[in-house]
Amino acid sequence: MSAECFVTGGTGFIGQHLLAHLSTKGHTVRVLMRHPERIAALREQIDSLRGVAGRVFAVEGDLEKHNLGLCLADRGTLKNAKAVFHLGAHFAWGLSPEHARAVNVEGARRVALLAAEQKSRLVMVGGYMLRNHEHLQRIGIETRQPELTQWPAVYRRVGAYEASKLEAHFATLDVMSTHGGQVTIVHPATVCGHSRTGHILDGQPLVALIRNLAQGKLTAVPGSARHWLPLVTVDYLIELMSACAFDPSMAGRELLALDDRSPNLRDLLAQVGQALGFRSPRHHISLGLLRLLLHIPPVARFLNSSAEALDFIQTTRFDTLETEQFADRHGIAKPDIRQSLERTAIFVNTHCLGKDRTR
Numbered sequence: 001m002s003a004e005c006f007v008t009g010g011t012g013f014i015g016q017h018l019l020a021h022l023s024t025k026g027h028t029v030r031v032l033m034r035h036p037e038r039i040a041a042l043r044e045q046i047d048s049l050r051g052v053a054g055r056v057f058a059v060e061g062d063l064e065k066h067n068l069g070l071c072l073a074d075r076g077t078l079k080n081a082k083a084v085f086h087l088g089a090h091f092a093w094g095l096s097p098e099h100a101r102a103v104n105v106e107g108a109r110r111v112a113l114l115a116a117e118q119k120s121r122l123v124m125v126g127g128y129m130l131r132n133h134e135h136l137q138r139i140g141i142e143t144r145q146p147e148l149t150q151w152p153a154v155y156r157r158v159g160a161y162e163a164s165k166l167e168a169h170f171a172t173l174d175v176m177s178t179h180g181g182q183v184t185i186v187h188p189a190t191v192c193g194h195s196r197t198g199h200i201l202d203g204q205p206l207v208a209l210i211r212n213l214a215q216g217k218l219t220a221v222p223g224s225a226r227h228w229l230p231l232v233t234v235d236y237l238i239e240l241m242s243a244c245a246f247d248p249s250m251a252g253r254e255l256l257a258l259d260d261r262s263p264n265l266r267d268l269l270a271q272v273g274q275a276l277g278f279r280s281p282r283h284h285i286s287l288g289l290l291r292l293l294l295h296i297p298p299v300a301r302f303l304n305s306s307a308e309a310l311d312f313i314q315t316t317r318f319d320t321l322e323t324e325q326f327a328d329r330h331g332i333a334k335p336d337i338r339q340s341l342e343r344t345a346i347f348v349n350t351h352c353l354g355k356d357r358t359r
C-alpha cells in the first residue's frame with residue numbers, strides 16, 4: 001500500500017528517521033518546513049538513512065502561523081494525506097511559556113484541526129510523562145477534566161517545554177473530539193540512537209548526558225539506584241508510529257513507546273563510560289539537591305543542564321504489555337536496548353564529541 005502522508009517536525013531527529021521509513025515503504029511524504037529551501041539537504045540526509053529521497057517533498061509553513069502558514073495550493077494537495085504525523089515542537093529547556101505555548105500547544109491545535117477537517121488519521125507524538133499518572137496528579141493536571149487544570153501553575157512547576165507538551169496533548173484530544181477526527185497518540189521515552197548505526201542528532205537529551213559524562217561533569221549519579229531514564233530506540237519508535245497510522249484499530253488509542261529493559265541510570269552511565277573509555281560515577285546525588293544546584297545559573301551552565309531535565313529521571317515503572325502485543329501483531333522486533341545504547345555512545349563520540357574536540 002502506498003499513501004500520501006504529511007509530517008511536521010520532519011527535519012528533526014525522530015522526523016528524519018520517520019521520513020526515511022515512510023519513503024522506503026513507498027509512501028509519498030510532504031514535510032512542513034519553515035525553510036523549504038533546505039529540502040536538498042534534508043533529502044541527502046534521508047538518502048544517508050536509507051530512505052527514498054525522491055518521495056519526500058517540502059511544504060512551506062510554520063506551526064506558529066494561522067492555518068500553519070500554508071498556501072491554498074499546498075492546502076489542496078495535503079487533502080490527499082491519509083495520515084498526518086505531528087512531531088514538530090520546540091524542544092529545549094528554559095523556554096518562555098508564551099513561546100512554548102505558541103509553537104507546541106497552538107501548533108498542535110492547528111495540525112489537529114487540519115487533520116480533522118480533511119479526515120486524515122492524526123498520529124501525534126506526546127511523551128511518556130503523560131503515562132505517569134502519579135506525576136500528572138502531583139503537578140496538578142486534572143486528567144479527567146483537563147479544562148480545570150491551572151496551566152500557569154503547571155508551567156511554573158515543571159518548566160515550559162514539559163508543560164506545553166502536556167497541554168498540547170489535551171488540546172489535541174479536545175480538537176479531535178469536537179471535530180470528530182481520528183487520532184492515535186504515541187508516547188516515546190527518551191529517544192536513543194538507531195539500534196544498528198547508533199545515529200542520533202546533537203541536541204538530543206541523551207547526547208547531552210553522554211557529553212557531560214565525557215567532559216567529566218557527571219561526578220555523581222542523579223537520584224538513587226532505583227532511578228532510571230527510560231529509553232526507546234528511534235527505529236523501534238518510528239516503526240510503531242508508522243504501523244499505528246494505518247491500523248484502523250488504533251484510532252482513539254494511545255501507545256507507550258518505551259523499553260522497560262532500559263538500565264537504571266547508574267548502569268546506563270557505566271555502560272556508556274565503558275564503551276568510550278571514560279570513568280563513570282559510582283556515588284549518587286539526590287535529585288532534590290541537584291535540583292537546588294541547577295537553580296544556580298553558573299552551575300546549570302557548567303553542567304549544561306536544567307532542573308527541567310530532572311523530571312525525566314524517575315523510579316516509576318510502566319506497563320508496556322499493550323505495546324508489546326501491538327508490535328508482535330505487526331511483526332515489529334524490539335532491538336536490544338543495551339547494544340543500541342553502546343552504538344549510540346560510539347556514534348556520539350565520533351560525530352558530536354569529535355566536533356567538540358576540533359573546535
Ligand SMILES: NC(=O)c1ccc[n+]([C@@H]2O[C@H](COP(=O)([O-])OP(=O)(O)OC[C@H]3O[C@@H](n4cnc5c(N)ncnc54)[C@H](OP(=O)(O)O)[C@@H]3O)[C@@H](O)[C@H]2O)c1
Binds near residue numbers: 009015087125165188
Ligand atoms: N527526542 C526525545 O527524546 C523525545 C522524547 C519524547 C517526545 N519527544 C517529542 O517528539 C517530537 C520530535 O522530537 P525530536 O527529538 O525529533 O525534536 P527535534 O529534533 O528538536 O525536532 C523538532 C522539529 O520541530 C520543528 N519545529 C520547531 N518549531 C517549529 C515551528 N514553529 N514550525 C514548524 N516546525 C517547527 C523543527 O523544525 P526546524 O528544522 O525548522 O527547526 C524540527 O523539525 C517532539 O514533539 C518531542 O516533544 C521527543
